[in-house]
Each structure stands twice: as structure tokens, then as C-alpha cells.
Amino acid sequence: MSHAILTFAHISDTHLHENPQFKGKRAWTSRSTTAAVIESINAYPVPLDFVLHTGDFGNDPLRKEHYLTLQKLVAGLTPPLHVLPGNHDHRVWLREIFYPQHAMPYYAFEVNGVQIACLDTSVPYQHHGIIEPEQLAWLDAICTAENDKPLVVALHHHPLALGADAMDSIRLVDGESLHQTLLKARSRVKCVLFGHIHERMMMARDGIVYASAPSTWYQSRTWHGQGEFAKSEVNQLGYNVVTLTADGGVTIRAVSANAPAIR
Amino acid sequence: MPQPLLTFIHISDTHLYANPHPSLPPTPNPLARAEAVIKHINAQVFPIDFVLHTGDVGDDLPDIEKYREAQGVLKKLSAPLHVIPGNHDNRDWLREVFYPHSNTPYYSFEHKGVEVACLDTSVPNQPHGEISERQLAWLMKICTAPSDKPLVVALHHHLFPLGSLPMDTMTVKTGVTVHQTLLKARARLRCVLFGHVHERLSFIRDGVLYATAPSTWFQLKTWPGQTGSFVIDDVALPGYNIVTLTSDGLTTVRAVSVNPA
Numbered sequence: 005m006s007h008a009i010l011t012f013a014h015i016s017d018t019h020l021h022e023n024p025q026f027k028g029k030r031a032w033t034s035r036s037t038t039a040a041v042i043e044s045i046n047a048y049p050v051p052l053d054f055v056l057h058t059g060d061f062g063n064d065p066l067r068k069e070h071y072l073t074l075q076k077l078v079a080g081l082t083p084p085l086h087v088l089p090g091n092h093d094h095r096v097w098l099r100e101i102f103y104p105q106h107a108m109p110y111y112a113f114e115v116n117g118v119q120i121a122c123l124d125t126s127v128p129y130q131h132h133g134i135i136e137p138e139q140l141a142w143l144d145a146i147c148t149a150e151n152d153k154p155l156v157v158a159l160h161h162h163p164l165a166l167g168a169d170a171m172d173s174i175r176l177v178d179g180e181s182l183h184q185t186l187l188k189a190r191s192r193v194k195c196v197l198f199g200h201i202h203e204r205m206m207m208a209r210d211g212i213v214y215a216s217a218p219s220t221w222y223q224s225r226t227w228h229g230q231g232e233f234a235k236s237e238v239n240q241l242g243y244n245v246v247t248l249t250a251d252g253g254v255t256i257r258a259v260s261a262n263a264p265a266i267r
Numbered sequence: 268m269p270q271p272l273l274t275f276i277h278i279s280d281t282h283l284y285a286n287p288h289p290s291l292p293p294t295p296n297p298l299a300r301a302e303a304v305i306k307h308i309n310a311q312v313f314p315i316d317f318v319l320h321t322g323d324v325g326d327d328l329p330d331i332e333k334y335r336e337a338q339g340v341l342k343k344l345s346a347p348l349h350v351i352p353g354n355h356d357n358r359d360w361l362r363e364v365f366y367p368h369s370n371t372p373y374y375s376f377e378h379k380g381v382e383v384a385c386l387d388t389s390v391p392n393q394p395h396g397e398i399s400e401r402q403l404a405w406l407m408k409i410c411t412a413p414s415d416k417p418l419v420v421a422l423h424h425h426l427f428p429l430g431s432l433p434m435d436t437m438t439v440k441t442g443v444t445v446h447q448t449l450l451k452a453r454a455r456l457r458c459v460l461f462g463h464v465h466e467r468l469s470f471i472r473d474g475v476l477y478a479t480a481p482s483t484w485f486q487l488k489t490w491p492g493q494t495g496s497f498v499i500d501d502v503a504l505p506g507y508n509i510v511t512l513t514s515d516g517l518t519t520v521r522a523v524s525v526n527p528a
Contacts, residue, residue: 007430008430049493050490050491050492167511167513167519195471203522204467204521204522205520205522206476206478206519207519208474208518208520209515209517211453211473211474211475212474213469213471213476215469225523227311227313227509227521228513228519229271236524238504238523238525239522239523239524240502240503240504240524247430247491252473253427253471253472254469254471255427255429255468255491256471257466257467258466258467258468258503258522260502260503260524261502
């Protein structure tokens with residue numbers, strides 16, 4: 005095969021909490037499921053260039069110091085970690101703890117000649133997502149740059165409607181603007197990665213492919229015509245391994261992890 | 268809200284009635300697993316237009332009667348079923364039992380204004396895939412037709428190498444040619460669905476989404492740079508995908524796991 009130029013793990017929605025026993029109404033603590041996924045990632049048979057976390061790193065942390073506590077929970081990850089804010093994150097604190105080198109909660113970085121743009125779609129204390137005009141202009145500049153580097157875009161919210169009322173009420177409200185902006189770099193955009201919905205899904209439109217990672221914690225399920233939220237008791241927690249190859253291709257492998265033995 | 272044009276289920280690699288597989292460690296009963304998946308699909312609350320099975324319906328079945336038996340199992344699906352041959356199928360028996368209205372093991376059908384092209388990549392008694400010149404010409408005709416109907420393409424084998432030695436000996440030999448052909452219909456091509464690899468994964472090439480369904484039987488795992496022989500994934504559950512096409516050009520592929528226990 006055309007050789008791999010980049011291989012990374014996409015994880016999402018760890019929902020880590022300062023209370024070690026936190027599990028909401030779920031079967032497992034979010035700490036225990038995150039630990040299970042970290043173990044699986046560290047055991048991946050080939051080295052991963054980095055881990056990309058598409059938000060809801062924390063579960064509504066009340067103080068900046070909580071992020072320091074939560075950061076220690078992922079310190080055992082072998083590859084470097086990149087995170088972006090979700091609706092349950094505090095974007096200022098997240099940035100200050102995880103990427104203080106960037107002035108804004110959205111940022112871009114480059115590894116092995118691949119550009120990765122990390123968006124901030126969070127709205128303080130709201131569950132839906134918005135991209136402010138300033139950020140959209142920043143993304144537009146990336147997408148219209150005279151550049152032939154492969155581009156991966158990451159964000160928390162689902163940009164396109166799922167046809168499911170409850171989930172769509174918390175989607176990225178101006179997803180259409182995002183989509184139109186990405187189309188300007190259609191040949192460079194290799195994939196768009198998101199989380200938020202706690203469901204493994206691929207969405208394709210106009211040659212742009214959007215892929216979600218499941219939550220590392222609990223899973224939901226949606227369908228076209230759905231009204232209320234629905235949990236999935238069967239769908240597995242896990243992550244994706246994304247490989248970009250020199251011929252311009254992308255392979256996204258779904259990896260499932262065992263739910264932890266200790267709840 | 269864009270309206271769904273079509274919602275269908277993608278399943279693959281039922282491998283009836285292998286047990287146990289001669290070349291692998293002890294594996295679960297494929298019949299019980301297929302039945303668990305069928306039951307799960309039938310219990311979905313939304314309308315399902317059809318079920319698309321991307322091959323390895325049977326596991327080297329000895330005669331056509333066994334295909335009739337397999338059809339009896341798959342007929343428990345509430346939705347209509349469309350199948351294509353995999354490397355473990357006998358394409359003549361499969362066609363005769365499941366789609367005798369077609370003269371060739373490849374065919375296309377239309378449902379609610381969506382065109383579905385079902386390829387035959389099987390090569391008798393070989394694990395890899397090929398597409399004959401004649402079939403490629405047929406596909407080219409579909410891909411260059413002056414049509415704006417949404418197009419879904421289904422095949423058994425993976426068109427592109429995974430970078431995994433054991434699996435990549437079994438790709439479609441002319442995968443790039445097939446891809447180039449499909450690109451001629453890029454504007455209406457919604458997705459390309461395949462199976463064979465027993466792993467939930469997707470390829471993205473030139474903006475085209477290629478998505479597998481997992482096997483309903485057991486899962487394998489691959490990774491870039493893998494050498495050696497097949498590795499069973501004893502964590503990933505069997506399952507299927509829900510594919511929805513909406514009127515705004517969006518294709519959504521949802522992953523569903525099924526607990527066979």
C-alpha cells in the first residue's frame with residue numbers, strides 16, 4: 005500500500021469528573037472507561053502520532069484546578085494529546101491547561117506535513133454549538149490558503165442534521181456555513197472529525213466526509229424521525245484510528261474497547 | 268429538515284453454515300449470530316426500505332440446496348433482501364436462489380428513485396477479487412449515464428489495500444480502475460459499501476466514502492503495517508450499519524452493534 009504518512013487515534017467525550025465515583029446514571033464511572041480506552045490505545049500495535057480528543061474532556065468542571073486533576077488521568081497516554089472544547093467543557097480553562105501556547109480556544113497544528121485545524125464550537129453554558137464569525141474567517145483563511153497540505157478538521161458538535169429532534173437541537177447551528185467553508189478546500193480536506201453524539205457514524209456530503217468517534221463513556225443512538233434522546237445498551241465504547249496515506253487516501257478503523265471490569 | 272429518501276440496512280459476511288472455520292481458532296456459531304442480527308434489525312422502530320448483504324452469504328456451501336436453506340434463514344428479515352456474491356459464495360447458486368431475475372451475478376435495482384449497483388467481485392475458488400471487462404463496461408455505462416439519481420454501489424471485496432499483509436492479498440486486483448470508473452459518477456455517488464474484511468472501517472478517496480459493515484459472525488483486526496496472519500478481534504461485537512440518504516445530498520452511515528449473547 006501507499007505508505008502511511010500519519011496515523012492517529014480519535015477519541016471523544018471522556019466526560020471526566022473531579023469526583024472519582026462520578027458515573028451519572030450510567031453503569032460505569034467515566035474515569036474507568038477512559039482508563040480502559042487509554043490502555044487500548046497504548047497497546048495499539050504500531051506507534052500513533054498523536055491522540056485527538058474532540059471535546060467534552062471534562063463533565064462541567066467547576067474550577068480551573070479541576071482540569072489539572074483531570075489532566076493527570078490522561079497523563080498515561082503514550083502519544084501526545086490534542087484536545088478541543090465541547091459543550092461540557094470550560095473553553096478558557098481547557099485552553100489554559102492543555103494548550104496555553106495558543107491565544108484562542110481554536111487552533112491549528114501540523115504533524116508530518118498534515119495540517120490539523122481544531123475548532124471551538126462551544127457556547128458557554130449551552131449545549132448547542134456555534135462558530136463565531138471571527139473563527140469562521142480564521143478557518144476560511146486556512147481553507148483558501150495556497151497550500152496543498154492535507155487538512156484534517158476537528159470539532160465537537162455534529163455540523164449536519166441527523167433527523168433526530170433532541171440531538172439536532174444541540175447540533176452546530178451554523179453547520180451549513182462550516183460546510184460551505186470546507187468546500188473551498190475540498191481537495192485538501194481529508195476528513196472532518198467530531199464527537200458529541202456518543203454514536204459511531206459517518207456522514208458524507210459534496211465530497212466532504214464527517215466521522216464521529218463514539219464516547220469513551222456511554223453510547224446513544226439516533227435515527228431519522230427520532231424525537232427524544234435514546235441510550236444504546238449494546239453499542240461499544242471505543243475510538244477510531246485514522247491513517248492518511250501518501251496517495252491521498254484516508255482509512256478510519258473503528259476500535260472497540262472492553263467496558264472495564266470494575267465499575 | 269431534509270427528508271430521508273431511503274433508509275436501508277447494510278449487513279455482510281454471514282458465512283452460513285461454517286462452524287468451526289477450518290483456518291481459524293474456534294469461532295462462534297454463524298447461524299446463531301446471523302439470527303441475533305436479524306432479530307435486532309426487525310426490532311428497529313423506523314421503516315427500513317431493504318437490507319443489503321455484501322457477500323459471503325454462505326461459507327463454501329456444498330450445493331444449491333444449502334443456499335435455499337440459507338435463504339430461509341435470511342427470509343426472517345422483515346424488509347426485502349438484496350445480496351451479492353463474496354469469495355466464499357458460489358455466484359451461480361447464489362444468483363439462482365436469491366436473484367434469478369438477473370442473467371448475471373452483478374445487477375442493479377432502483378428503490379424510491381435511488382439506484383443501487385451490486386457488483387460481483389468473486390473469482391471462483393479464489394479469495395481475492397476481480398471485475399471482468401464485461402462487468403466494468405456495464406459499470407462504466409451506469410457511471411456515465413446522464414442521470415441525476417442518487418447512486419449507491421455495493422461490492423464484497425475492499426478496493427484499496429489496508430496496509431495489512433494478510434488482508435491485502437485479497438483486494439480487488441483492479442481496485443484503482445474501479446475507483447476511477449466510480450469517479451465518473453461522483454456527483455451522484457452517495458457511498459460505496461463493502462464487506463469481506465470483517466472489520467468496521469471506512470476509506471475516503473477523492474471525496475468518496477467507502478464503508479464496510481462488520482461481519483455478523485466474528486471480527487478481525489488490522490492495522491497499518493501489519494504482517495503475519497489474521498488476528499481475531501475478540502472485543503468488537505458483530506453488527507450492521509443503518510444507511511440513510513436524504514434529499515440534501517447527505518448520506519449517513521450509523522454503526523450498530525449486536526450482542527449475540
